[in-house]
Amino acid sequence: MPSSKLAPERAEDPQARRERRKEARPGELLDAALDLFVEKGFAATRSEEVAARAGVSKGTLFLYFPSKEELFKAVVRENISGRFSEWVAEFEAFDGSTAEMVRYCLRVWWERLGATRASGITKLMISEARNFPELAAFYQQEVIRPANDLIRRILQRGIDRGEFRPMDIEYAVFSIVAPMVFLIMMKHSLGACAPQDYPLDPERYLQAQLDTLLHGLCVQPATQGAGA
Amino acid sequence: MPSSKLAPERAEDPQARRERRKEARPGELLDAALDLFVEKGFAATRSEEVAARAGVSKGTLFLYFPSKEELFKAVVRENISGRFSEWVAEFEAFDGSTAEMVRYCLRVWWERLGATRASGITKLMISEARNFPELAAFYQQEVIRPANDLIRRILQRGIDRGEFRPMDIEYAVFSIVAPMVFLIMMKHSLGACAPQDYPLDPERYLQAQLDTLLHGLCVQPATQGAGA
Amino acid sequence: MPSSKLAPERAEDPQARRERRKEARPGELLDAALDLFVEKGFAATRSEEVAARAGVSKGTLFLYFPSKEELFKAVVRENISGRFSEWVAEFEAFDGSTAEMVRYCLRVWWERLGATRASGITKLMISEARNFPELAAFYQQEVIRPANDLIRRILQRGIDRGEFRPMDIEYAVFSIVAPMVFLIMMKHSLGACAPQDYPLDPERYLQAQLDTLLHGLCVQPATQGAGA
Amino acid sequence: MPSSKLAPERAEDPQARRERRKEARPGELLDAALDLFVEKGFAATRSEEVAARAGVSKGTLFLYFPSKEELFKAVVRENISGRFSEWVAEFEAFDGSTAEMVRYCLRVWWERLGATRASGITKLMISEARNFPELAAFYQQEVIRPANDLIRRILQRGIDRGEFRPMDIEYAVFSIVAPMVFLIMMKHSLGACAPQDYPLDPERYLQAQLDTLLHGLCVQPATQGAGA
DNA sequence: AATGAATGAGGGTTCATTCAT
């Protein structure tokens, strides 16, 4: 009877497959839930739909997650994996100009996050933060702070090397973050609703943002703060 | 003893009070609805709660607004789109440099929208767009399109007058929109959860964004697109 | 002040008109209610609509009729005016053959009842009888019994004069009543819904019913009851 | 001591009982719905009441029928239109004279529909048609059209075989339909209120209608249309 | 008498959650 366990490489017997599936269950459910939460928001996602997409019954979902809220929390926590350390290292080894670094930053961000399913987490988090304050705190700590730190260091590098003008670094960080967040929100919300009204081409968008970001709108560097 | 307080100007004509109430009702309901929609989202806001907060019964709400969706639209019109024409006129009469115009734009936007409760509508709409396509379309038409048009015209003016460098206007619009949307999202989402983690001072934020926006990060206006 | 009452022929003063209207109110309300009850049934008729059609406010309706049910009862009672005595006299004076009498009966019925708004009462009564048993009893007594009596006498005359074959008079009455009731029901229900599906021409309908009624479907008078 | 009653045939497999219940549910619900629709009308029948009568909760009803309208349609299909094909086949195989066919038609109709609870559907439909146009259209298509077609063919057969006189077939159909509809209306409307006033014996009623239908009232087949 | 703003009990429908199997 346990012979099947002794012959792992042979044709799967159903018992074994079942065991493996059992362990995979939570992951499959979280996967399905991520998609649906991102697409429809927390309230509008039906538990049954999550279960169906994961290929199990409604009851099973509640076997693994005691409530829809807990499922949501698990989804977010599961998907906020800090890959920041790796990126930080990358940027520390970066060699070019800081302007190039900023360009690289947005490009990399888009490729590794913005364009992937993970961007849905950002959208989700921003949309539902008020309903899940503990998650929001978690997200703040795990994602936002490290990201801001990284960007802050890039800006500081630019200033230190005389490439960037002096600036209010703390808030200038948002000059880089805002375009990214905005793109994600568009992609997952209004842009997903009526694509014809938002023909948002990410490449072109990022290019335009970078141009503004690095050089501003004005022809001549005007005296800062003038007229404000 | 507080009789003077009870009849301050003249004896209230009860008919008049009733009439006043009737005229005040829509406003009171819109007020309550705005608060609740922003606080809990469209779907999670119960009609009865809106009515209760306005001090009337459930049925009364539907005397003034035929459905929850129409109530939402009325909230949007009352707080945002109904005011565009006035703002557009203001900008058409604007006399200074286009850089000043952009500064003025963000400042006015912040004072009249961003800083008010109405800004919650934007957050709400972006969060829930996918669940309410009809509302999203309405918002797109009534708010987003006019706003984008206005900004596009400002940018065009800058270019025409030789104040702004040539640019991809269609997408440069987002350079102005993104900082505003980002501020709103922070204010109503993560920022509303843990204000201590986001000591976001709007004035300082806007100042920093404007600096980047107009002059970019770099010391020297680099050749556009170079180094990318 | 009461001068207006003394000068009835002069231009109406509003007070007088109001007085007259006041007396006409119940009738106008019953009138409006009849139309709507016939058209939409009791449950689906909204009180406010009745009031509106009568040109008064919702509140006024309840001034005259304490509830929708009472209004309904009043509508039916008001419209069941027995004009039977007059018709009975007419038929007693009838001179032609009894077959002609039957033809005359259906034609007269159609002209004076079936084609008029009064037919709505029949539809209404049959539709709502179960919900208003007292009205049903009233209708039975005031309308159905006299009508059946009249028809029974016509049939008896035919038999007595050797024009009609012997028959189960009590039930043969329905041979005349059924086509009339059926026409009314069609006219006010399914036929009013999808006229294109029921191109019911009353004249042609009555003609066809009379043909069957008087001569039957068979070519030869078969032996009665054969094969049954 | 009544243990034998508790396990009459064999020990119930609980799974089997549950399965059986699931399969029985739609039927039980349709049953309850038929009763209530007939008794109170479509609009006045509350979903919860249907569920309660079937011994389930409100929610369960909507597990089996997506809406009250669909429930009604299912009731009609279950009780009327679903049985037409079988009846049509019966008539196509009919061998006797067409007069016998008509007699058979009314008798069968009475036994299988008129005398059953399902006849209430007809009354209901006629009473409420104007309020539920979609249901009316459904009923027209699923019930009335097939029934009329069948009757039309019977009449045509009579004419073709020289048994029936030439006639306005389209309208002669009503000569057969009207007595049936009338009987139903009496049974479910006025007759259901005050049975003592309507001692309507269906057998005798149908016999009398058939006599008139086949042979008319007159002793001699008069020249058609004469005297009108 | 007349008004019409306000009420609030329902009714159809949804869906997270439970639990017998």
Place this chain on the structure above:
DNA sequence: GATGAATGAACCCTCATTCAT
């Protein structure tokens, strides 16, 4: 563990009825 039938609390919206004016 897994299932999915069943539940029932909500939620949006309607409309007969009331009552202050």
